[in-house]
Amino acid sequence: MSGVRGERRRDTRPAPAGRVQPARRVAIEVIMAVRESDAYANLLLPVKLERARLGQQDAALATELTYGTLRQQGYYDAVIRLAANRPTEEIDSPILDVLRLGAHQLLSMRVAQHAAVDESVSLAHEVGTRSAAGFVNGVLRTISRSTPDEWRARVMASPRSDDERLSLEHSHPVWVVRAFRRALAAEGRVDELEDLLIADNFAPRVSLVALPGLATISEIRGAQKAKYSPLAAVSDGGDPGLWPAVDEGRARVQDEGSQLAALALSRARPIVRGERWLDLCAGPGGKAALLAAEALEGGATLVANEVTPARAELVRKALSVFADPPQVLEFDGRTVGARFPGQFDRILIDAPCTGLGALRRRPEARWRKQPKDVAELAVLQAELLESGLRALAPGGILAYVTCSPHLAETRVVVDTVLAKTDGVVRLDTPAVLAAVTKRPLDLGDTGLNVQLWPHRHGTDAMFISLMQRSL
Numbered sequence: 389m390s391g392v393r394g395e396r397r398r399d400t401r402p403a404p405a406g407r408v409q410p411a412r413r414v415a416i417e418v419i420m421a422v423r424e425s426d427a428y429a430n431l432l433l434p435v436k437l438e439r440a441r442l443g444q445q446d447a448a449l450a451t452e453l454t455y456g457t458l459r460q461q462g463y464y465d466a467v468i469r470l471a472a473n474r475p476t477e478e479i480d481s482p483i484l485d486v487l488r489l490g491a492h493q494l495l496s497m498r499v500a501q502h503a504a505v506d507e508s509v510s511l512a513h514e515v516g517t518r519s520a521a522g523f524v525n526g527v528l529r530t531i532s533r534s535t536p537d538e539w540r541a542r543v544m545a546s547p548r549s550d551d552e553r554l555s556l557e558h559s560h561p562v563w564v565v566r567a568f569r570r571a572l573a574a575e576g577r578v579d580e581l582e583d584l585l586i587a588d589n590f591a592p593r594v595s596l597v598a599l600p601g602l603a604t605i606s607e608i609r610g611a612q613k614a615k616y617s618p619l620a621a622v623s624d625g626g627d628p629g630l631w632p633a634v635d636e637g638r639a640r641v642q643d644e645g646s647q648l649a650a651l652a653l654s655r656a657r658p659i660v661r662g663e664r665w666l667d668l669c670a671g672p673g674g675k676a677a678l679l680a681a682e683a684l685e686g687g688a689t690l691v692a693n694e695v696t697p698a699r700a701e702l703v704r705k706a707l708s709v710f711a712d713p714p715q716v717l718e719f720d721g722r723t724v725g726a727r728f729p730g731q732f733d734r735i736l737i738d739a740p741c742t743g744l745g746a747l748r749r750r751p752e753a754r755w756r757k758q759p760k761d762v763a764e765l766a767v768l769q770a771e772l773l774e775s776g777l778r779a780l781a782p783g784g785i786l787a788y789v790t791c792s793p794h795l796a797e798t799r800v801v802v803d804t805v806l807a808k809t810d811g812v813v814r815l816d817t818p819a820v821l822a823a824v825t826k827r828p829l830d831l832g833d834t835g836l837n838v839q840l841w842p843h844r845h846g847t848d849a850m851f852i853s854l855m856q857r858s859l
């Protein structure tokens with residue numbers, strides 16, 4: 389049987405193309421690109437959809453196939469292991485991709501069995517060999533002979549701990565489950581862990597921000613007002629680019645949590661005309677655009693900084709909606725404190741992080757990150773925070789933000805840096821946001837910080853901590 393690593397390939401003739409529905413072809417191409425070249429599904433999929441010229445229904449199917457397969461990969465691998473009676477590590481990677489896609493259709497979608505199996509077999513012909521196609525056929529037929537509930541019971545028969553059970557059942561790596569457990573426990577809400585894991589497996593509604601002074605929520609027709617951010621509208625679907633305000637850059641797709649992070653800084657206190665603001669890690673520019681609009685309204689000036697040139701270009705694009713766009717620098721943020729000591733009245737550090745708070749919209753991210761990434765990022769985050777604090781003017785305010793709830797990237801970074809920094813005090817971030825949001829945020833015991841959560845607030849898991857340099 390081929391499709392199994394190390395076995396000789398007997399027949400490499402591809403099956404005629406065209407037997408596979410375009411939606412499935414797009415899905416497998418994205419899934420393979422994610423594995424082979426570290427592509428981001430949320431960036432690549434729209435490009436492939438446009439190229440394939442899929443209608444709305446097929447595009448929705450391709451999206452569900454791609455995102456669902458990538459999200460549930462851990463669970464499907466457990467099923468495939470049992471059905472194939474061998475470790476997934478022994479299966480050729482492209483064939484494993486096809487099996488995962490087939491398993492998703494059989495276990496989580498109402499796709500007719502023959503369509504799911506036959507098209508997977510055709511895909512296996514295209515990416516592997518005729519005998520690999522036979523292997524795919526056998527494994528998927530085995531999966532289709534039991535119900536999704538029966539498979540769940542079989543997979544769940546073996547876990548050694550509660551975290552392992554949660555990891556299998558909700559398709560998150562065990563280390564991520566543990567990190568979430570610790571973060572929720574730290575705020576006295578550990579009983580919410582399973583709700584969080586469930587929430588991570590659902591695509592969020594599209595959230596948009598109407599940039600103050602440039603657009604209003606009412607312009608975004610058909611969208612509803614959001615729960616917390618005064619600038620947000622949410623929509624259940626459709627192409628956001630079809631709204632003129634979005635097309636023109638006056639409104640943008642932006643998670644409500646990200647909006648609140650930017651507003652925590654811009655509305656922490658009234659703006660004094662002439663203030664200088666800095667967005668230290670600005671790419672691709674979502675929060676910079678919101679800060680620039682807020683700055684403009686209050687008579688302040690924003691400077692954006694982004695170390696990666698391609699991402700700095702995206703920031704320039706995001707800011708091109710302004711008649712006099714803010715300056716975009718391309719420094720390593722760790723050098724900015726020394727270059728511009730004491731010069732900024734407000735600074736946003738939306739630090740590079742694991743992104744574990746945005747798993748709903750980045751389906752493959754959970755499998756890509758490793759614990760060692762946390763350790764490396766924590767060092768960088770602390771250095772960026774130290775640099776940002778150095779660039780803060782007397783009385784100036786800094787917001788340290790991550791889209792990860794991992795304690796090592798959030799509280800620990802802030803606590804460690806502030807413990808060795810004189811003349812900086814923490815501000816009451818929950819109190820600041822209480823004055824910003826349309827309704828109170830249900831927060832756990834997070835002290836002077838704010839931690840948002842997908843399951844509780846419907847936002848990404850943004851961490852926000854405000855601090856101020858003394859006068």
Ligand SMILES: C[S@@+](CC[C@H](N)C(=O)[O-])C[C@H]1O[C@@H](n2cnc3c(N)ncnc32)[C@H](O)[C@@H]1O
Binds near residue numbers: 672
């Ligand atoms: C979480 S993202 C920022 C998202 C952005 N604020 C937004 O809302 O669109 C972090 C950014 O920091 C950038 N970055 C990473 N290391 C950096 C450094 N040493 N100095 C400045 N920026 C850095 C990354 O390239 C990335 O674009």
